[in-house]
Amino acid sequence: MFSALKKSVHSKPRFPEIQANVLAGLTVGVIALPLSMALAIASGVAPQYGLYTAIVAGIVIALSGGSKVNISGPTAAFVVVLLPIVQQYGLGGLLMSGLMAGLILVLMGVGKLGRLIEIVPYPVTVGFTAGIGVVIATFQVKDFLGLHVEATDGHYLDRVWLIVQALSSIRWQETLIALLTLGVLLLWPRLRSRIPGHLVALLVGSLAAWLLAQLVPGFSVATIGSRFSFELGGVTGSGIPPLLPAFDWPWHLPGADGQPIGFSFDLVRELLPAAITIAILGALESLLCAVVADGMSGKKHNPNDELIGQGIGNLVAPFFGAIPATAAIARTTANIKSGGSLPLASVVHALFILVSILLLAPILSYIPMASMAALLMMVAWNMSEARHFIRTAKVAPRDDVVVLLICFSLTVLFDMTLAVAVGMGLAAMLFIKRSIRLTQSATVERDHAGYELPASVTLYDINGPLFFGSAQKALKTLSEVRPEVRVVVLDMTEVTMLDMSAIIAMESIRNDLQARGTGMVINGLQSRMILKLRRAGIRKQSGRIAFSRTLEEGLAKAQAMH
Incomplete structure (x- = not known):
């Protein structure tokens, strides 16, 4: 100052x-x-x-x-x-x-x-x-x-x-x-x-x-x-x-x-x-x-x-x-x-x-x-x-053009207060939408990193930030676990953020897996996010939940768990 x-x-x-x-x-x-x-x-x-x-x-x-x-x-x-x-x-x-x-x-x-x-x-x-x-x-x-x-x-x-x-x-x-x-x-x-x-x-x-x-x-x-x-x-x-x-x-x-x-x-x-x-x-x-x-x-x-x-x-x-x-x-x-x-x-x-x-x-x-x-x-x-204005309307992605025209129209036809509120809201929605696209979750092939995974173990690779807009999308595939699967390994090495919505989603997955008698191994998650999960009650439980630092360690714990 x-x-x-x-x-x-x-x-x-x-x-x-x-x-x-x-x-x-x-x-x-x-x-x-x-x-x-x-x-x-x-x-x-x-x-x-x-x-x-x-x-x-x-x-x-x-x-x-x-x-x-x-x-x-x-x-x-x-x-x-x-x-x-x-x-x-x-x-x-x-x-x-x-x-x-x-x-x-x-x-x-x-x-x-x-x-x-x-x-x-x-x-x-x-x-x-x-x-x-x-x-x-x-x-x-x-x-x-x-x-x-x-x-x-x-x-x-x-x-x-x-x-x-x-x-x-x-x-x-x-x-x-x-x-x-x-x-x-x-x-x-x-x-x-x-x-x-x-x-x-x-x-x-x-x-x-x-x-x-x-x-x-x-x-x-x-x-x-x-x-x-x-x-x-x-x-x-x-x-x-x-x-x-x-x-x-x-x-x-x-x-x-x-x-x-x-x-x-x-x-x-x-x-x-x-x-x-x-x-x-x-x-x-x-x-x-x-x-x-x-x-x-x-x-x-x-x-x-x-x-x-x-x-x-x-x-x-x-x-x-x-x-x-x-x-x-x-x-x-x-x-x-x-x-x-x-x-x-x-x-x-x-x-x-x-x-x-x-x-x-x-x-x-x-x-x-x-x-x-x-x-x-x-x-x-x-x-x-x-x-x-004309150049943006011609070359920008469709979402950006829609935002441009809405902000312009609201400013002209209504008032600036409404235009500012809607414009900032649209900007936030666009940010969330594009951030969600960065978060991915996929089942990894059975032959991974030199390991021949048994049919009872499934490995999921989760990438990107997990927040209220992306957590459900990224973790949705985990609700489709095959009946013969006894242990699920979540490779979260590239997860950069974990908010309360993601924690609730993780709790839901834990409860579903435990109800089926399926174990869960969380691999590579940063220590600050592990602390958040522990505070929410997602802790290490023998035969049910385990944490690992490397994928090799995680797969070993999964095979030992099933």
Whole structure:
């Protein structure tokens, strides 16, 4: 814990390294500024809450996490989870969910679950991310085309139908600015400029909207300033308040009805599924980001410390109006490419955003909502990883394709909480199914290892782990012992695991064999598993049960027993 802070303090970085990290932090700050606002808007809250997230979570997670180079803040992965929470429980409910998710993340880190990313199958993560990308892109159509949609809540298909019904209200002004912004976003990377493309795109979109409003009569587009407002000292302002994040209890903030949401066990119970989903997504995103960052930077992160750091950040952030945060792969990549190698870069990026709120809040209010929609569509496209999705659907085994399509469909058509639960369940079932295939049991030929086994002795070779999914399959053949067999030898040299279900199955086999008057020799089983059997009552019994270390010894005991 706090490894990033300790290492950065004790290593005493030199001035050139400090200078490089300051410049990297400024570069990432320029990238994160509009993205933080856009992602907050997509999540259903005012843009300043995304900026507060980048500031507070960006600093706290950088100083307490397990990666030196991760940049944390609001991310697109959370949008489909956060938006329904805001619609049902308001800002107060969202911050309470983030607070609970932070506690879960800390417990995951303390519980040494930092290798979580390694047990989630690739089709599950691709299905999630592709589904999230589709949902985000679809929800931006309203602002991209300037549609007048009466209601914005409901499930995906309900909202798509509302958008289709509103197509007659399309505004060419909004569509023009959105297409102009999107065009810059698509063409700018070809120029290979070091200036972030989305910054240029938003600048072009904002200037074009302002100029056309001056030159073309009746031309107007919705902007951050016209869409959002704030109250300060009894005076109402538009856009983003030029204030630092201020401390407040999350349960004092408004719910969906505009009144303080309060704190109660019933509220915690209702928000718990969403908090678990946020924690799982945050863990996956941050750990995946750390793995990518390790490959780029040559450094090594501590996964458990990273989970704890993410948890601490999400515990602190809600008290300053910040929504749930996790490590952002795109911003982390930009940080490393710009020379970032210390948590200092993340701190500088957060301070840059803080200064921007104080100095640039009036200017940021001129950004058109259509431009923000175009930016989010680009984010959604990059996140969906369409090429990886199509390739997986083409070349993956059938089971993996089914998991991919189910996770994708549930994310799009229902909600992320259900998709996470079903996806992890399917991943577990696939693991069990494939592990069962590794466990085999077969009768060995009579002439084995130079021994001519008598008809009264049968040898079974059992391989692989014996657990609740495989024990019955592997030991089923033992129930078909011929009547003339007097001793059964179980060669368990290659058995790697024995759980309670397997022990119960072994007890059942012992009882069946003893009822027939048939003896049993267990060969080659590891001592730790022999101890488990002894605790369950399967012990050495003269003429009935014997244990051996080698097959030669086991066969000798079998012949002596019959």
